[in-house]
Amino acid sequence: MNGKQLERVYCPVCAAKFRFVEGWKQGSTVICPICGQKLRLKRSSDGWVGDRPEKGTEKEIRERVDEYARLHGYVFKDMKEELIQGLFGKNSRFGDFYCPCRMEHVVEYMCPCKPTRGGDVERDGKCYCGLFWKKT
Numbered sequence: 001m002n003g004k005q006l007e008r009v010y011c012p013v014c015a016a017k018f019r020f021v022e023g024w025k026q027g028s029t030v031i032c033p034i035c036g037q038k039l040r041l042k043r044s045s046d047g048w049v050g051d052r053p054e055k056g057t058e059k060e061i062r063e064r065v066d067e068y069a070r071l072h073g074y075v076f077k078d079m080k081e082e083l084i085q086g087l088f089g090k091n092s093r094f095g096d097f098y099c100p101c102r103m104e105h106v107v108e109y110m111c112p113c114k115p116t117r118g119g120d121v122e123r124d125g126k127c128y129c130g131l132f133w134k135k136t
């Protein structure tokens, strides 16, 4: 038998798996350490998955971007509200919070997008949109 420390949780926002922490259980609310999404744990036939308890709501995307910035020590600038409005627009037109500055609506571009999670902010000082900024 594998110990719990080897288990992973699948995050539907960043499509990645992160480490299951001892003490978590069915229904626990946790934060994805990769994208900042708030998840409710559910045991599926494929293992642990996180549900999005506030999927598609303003609360969800605001909490996610704030949490992501907090996790990485990033800051926001004046255009934050405009970009949040852009994310709302994407959600109403395309069904999820895709990057407001890109034309493709694919899982890789769910905010925070894969390039951002891959180090764009560290390299360029900001993400593609200018939502997340490296602290100077």
Ligand SMILES: [Zn+2]
Pocket: 011, 012, 013, 014, 015, 016, 032, 033, 034, 035, 036, 037
């Ligand atoms: Zn995630």
